[in-house]
Amino acid sequence: MRIELPNSYFEEVDNSIRLIWRNTLHADFEKALLEKAIRRKFKVKPEIHVEDGYLVVNTENEDIEKFIAFFIQSHLGEFLKSRYTRRKVVYIHEGMEVPLLGYNGFGLIDRGTNLIQIRGSTGCNVSCIFCSVDEGPYSRTRLLDYVVDIDYLLKWFDEVARFKGKGLEAHLDGQGEPLLYPFIVELVQGLRENPNVSVISMQSNGILLNDKLVEELAEAGLDRVNLSIHSLDPEKAKMLMGMKDYDLNHVLEMAEALVNAGIDVLLAPVIIFGINDNEAETFIEFARKIGAGKRWPALGFQNYVPYKFGRHPTVKFLSFKEFYTWLRNLEEKTGMRPLVLRPEHFGMHRRRFIPLQFHIGEVVKVKVILPGRIKGEMLGTARNRLIEIINTNAKVGEEIKVKIVRTRHGIYVGTPV
Structure with a gap:
C-alpha cells in the first residue's frame, strides 16, 4: 500500500520516516513508533519504507492507511520543525485562543497608517551577517519558531481591516523570510478577496522563489516584492548572506521573472559602507535593466544599523544625516529618483490607530x-x-x-x- 498525505511527501532519514509538509516544514516519526502503533491496533507485523515520496506499508488493509494518516496528523504538532532553521515549530490555530495583536514575532502590526504588517511565521533560510534579530540557521539566540494557521490569520486580519477602513496595504514581512510561511499563496489569495485591501506587498530574499511560485503569486494578486539583494558580486553576496550556497544568479533571474509576471520589484539592499556602497550604481543599472519600479520606487537603499539583539559586523556606521546626503548625491549623479524615500511614494498615510489596551507602568x-x-x-x-x-x-x-x-x-x- 502506498500512502500519501495532502501537500506532503515522505523521506527516509536514518531510522525515521520524515514527512515534508508544504515544503517548508517537516516532522520525523521513528519507524519503530509507527510500526508499534500499527501492531497494537491491528495485531499484524508491518514493514514500512519510503518509495518515490510515498509511505509504503506491506498491507492492503485500507483501515491501516486511514489509521496511519490519522496517527501522523494527530502527532504532527509534537514533532513539527522548520526545514530551514531546524528549530521546533509551534503551530498556532484558533483553538489555542492566541491573540494576533501585541507581539512583533507573528500576527499583525498596526503602526498608525494604512499599512498593516502581516507575519504568518518566524524563521529565515539565511543568516545575514548584519541581521537585526539574529535570525537564520546559524542563530545563537532564537530557540523556536511559530507558524500561524491561515484561516486564523485571515480572520484576525479581517477584523483589523474593518476597523482601519478601505485602501489598505497588506504587507507580508516578519522576523525572517516570509516565503517560509507554508500558506503564502493562500494568504495572498485571501487578502486579495478582502474589500479593504488595495495593495499586497511582500519582503523576500528571493531564494525560495521559482517560476511556478512566481506565477502562483501573480495569479493570487501580489502587487510588489521588496527584494533583499545586498551585492551583485556572487562571492560578496554569499558573505553578506552568511550562506556559502547562496545562488545570486537564481535570485537575479527571479527578480526578472517577477517583473515579467506583472509583480513590481523594489530592490532593497542594506548598505554597509566599506563593503557594498561602491555597488550602488550597479544596483541602479540592474533595476533599470529588468524594469523594476513601474508603480513604486525601484530602489530602497537601507542604512545598516546595529541592534541590541542582532549581529554586529565590525564595519563603519554612517549617521542617517550622512546616509541621506549620500543618497541625494547618488540621485544627482545617476538621475534615478526617488532614492530618498518617503511614505507618500508608497501611498502611505496616517490612519486611526487600534486603541492601546495597556499603558506604560501599568x-x-x-x-x-x-x-x-x-x-x-x-x-x-x-x-x-x-x-x-x-x-x-x-x-x-x-x-x-x-x-x-x-x-x-x-x-x-x-x-x-
Missing part, C-alpha cells in the same frame, strides 16, 4: 500561554492581546503579574512584578 495580571523565542522570554495574554514577558522564569499555564514597559505601535512588553 501592572497587569497575565496568563502565560506560549514559550518565547529567546532565553528568559515567554508570551502571555490579557485583554485579548499578546504580551512579551522578558526576564522571566514563568511556565506555560501560570498566571503572573507584569509591569508594562513598552506599548509603542501596540507591541507590548512586560517584566515580572
